[in-house]
Amino acid sequence: MDFRLNDEQRMMIETARQIGESFGLEYWRKLDAAKSFPTAYWKAVCDAGLCGVALPEAHGGSGLGMMEMSLIVEALAATGGGSTVGQLFMINPIFGGVSISRFGNEKMKKELLPRIISGDLNCCMALTEPDAGTNTLEIKSFAAQDGDGWRLNGRKIWITGVESAEKMLVIARTKKLQDSTSRTDGLSMFMIDVKREGLTHTPIDKLGTCTLDSSSVFFDNVRIGPDELIGTLHKGWRELLDVLNTERMVTTAGLVGTGELAIKLAVDYANDRKVFGDRPISSYQGLQFPLAQCHVDVESARLLNYKAATNFDMGLLYSNEANAAKLIAAQAVARATERAMQTMGGMGYAKEFHVERLWRDCRLFRFAPVSEEMLLNYVANHELKMPKGY
Template sequence: MNFEITDEQKMMRDGVRQIAEDFGLDYWREKDDKHEFVHELWSELGKNGYIGVAVPEKFGGVGLGMMEMTMVIEELAKGGAGSTVAQLFMLTPVFGGVTIDLHGSEAQKEQYLTKMSAGQLNFCMALTEPNAGSNSLEITTTARKEEDHYVINGQKIWISGTDVADKMLIVARTTKRSEVQKKTDGISLFLVDTRDPAITLQPIEKVGTHCVRSDTVFIENLRVHKDNLIGEEGKGWSYLLDTLNAERIVTTAGLIGTGQLALQLAVNYAKERVVFNDTPIGAYQGIQFPLAKIRAELELAQLMNYKAAWLYDQKKPNGTEANMAKLIAAEAAFHACDQAMQVMGGYGYAKEYHIERLWRDVRLFKIAPVSEEMILNYISQHDLGLPRSY
């Protein structure tokens, strides 16, 4: 495994860093205040090839991989976006791009990937349900086969990006849970039009990540042609694992970039702020030590995430690394934002200094897209060999 940054990766990072600087902290604060999607930024990323960084060249992408996608997200988060930018890549390049690239038909790849790479087609994914939560195998949304179509019925919750998504990846049961021998069988993936009249969206009011809307989704007798099925009927769970591991990796990249941004804002403030005497507060160990520890935690999370991304690109098992990186990064990024607010005192609570937005947004990712508790369950069971506790 080689973590040396190539010349191509350096050029890519320099390019996206410039875009991040052009759309800096003030841009994101304004979008957050207005609860608006970042259309201008997304368009610029599409024009410059960053949305399709992991899409094969024959479908309009750059033809690189998950490693490069993590680097793009880190730079954008560090440049002012914060953790919300991870959601943008999660929704379209992962839920749409990764799923279709790995498991879609050639026709689906030709139809969707080129437009997606150019920033002209957005996706979302409808997986989570009110009564299933983290137990995705217990979803009750059904897709019933009727000749050349499937009829989908069900309810989803906390589905993000629905307001700007052209396509929705719906996870549904084509065979009831009670009728399969293996609980992972009988789940299928469908690409549908988000604006279909059979789909009703109900926005959820929330604390942060205001640039990405979240909804409860009601699906009533949605007719979907069989050509919109991803891969084979009933095999969707195995496809979904590739998507969910990628989701963890891009989430972690956004968290690392957010932690780096919060840390830098805190350091800049601590160097300049003078209280009681002529010494900047950054000279005091009570300020220095927490920030130094956060720096170490972020570096370790980044290394683990690069390992996960490298394994992903090599098509090797990466679930443990992706989960561990996300666990540590969520803690470190939240600590970074919280400590930055503490360093700034009252100013940290003011929107002018930006930390409050980063702090609000980053808190989500100790829960989503997978909670700390479920990651610890995974490590306990899969890596320590302990009995399943749930």
């Protein structure tokens, strides 16, 4: 693998850094307090062409890959946005862009992709259910055939970005389990309007990631048209995995940028802070060693994510690397933000020093979009070939 960045990649990183720095940490602190979607920020990202980096040129994208998207997300996260940046890319160019560009019909591609890329259209994905959690194959939301379309009934939970979204990628059963040839048979994907008769949602009050709402979503006899099917009827499971595994990559990139930012804030603070004489507290190994270990761990996650992204872009198998990178990143950044707060002492607990927001936000990703326990199950079953215990 060649780790040298080309001129185009370096230019994208620099553009992302300039955008991130133009908004800065205070922008995010205020939006976090107000629980407001970062509308101006996302529009700036899209206006610079960064949202569509991995989406087709024919519809306004750059036609590049997940490697470039990962580099952009890292840079944006490291300049203030933190792990929330990964979620912004997750709900729009991944849930919306990847699903439509890879599996959508030509009408969807023509009408929706340019609007996603420009930032005029936000998306979300309704997958998780209260009684299924990460066991996606046990979801109960059901889309029954109704003429040339379907009628959807069911409930979803912890759906990100519903309030700001116009379109929702919905995963539902279209065939009862007892009528299916396997547990993966009978799942389908649809791209529907958020504002539609029978679709309601209520917010969930939560600890962090406050600039993106989380909601419970209810479907009461929601009509789905025939042109809203994404991919193959009843065979959406394998297609969904491409969406979920690319989701892992942008999540990891956002975490890597968060770790980089938290460590920088801690080091800058420690270099300025003098308590015991004229030497800065950063000279003490009791502070140096933990931060150095955090840096090494974050870099390890970064490199493994690069391998996942490169494999994806080359058409090679990538899910093992994508899942492992997300596992390492979530754990490493949890430690990095915790250590940054500890380094700063009482000021690490103060909102004006920003690390507490990074700490609150990144905690989500130890169990979302998939928990570390399920990721370890995946590694044990698929890489170590150990028997499945659940």
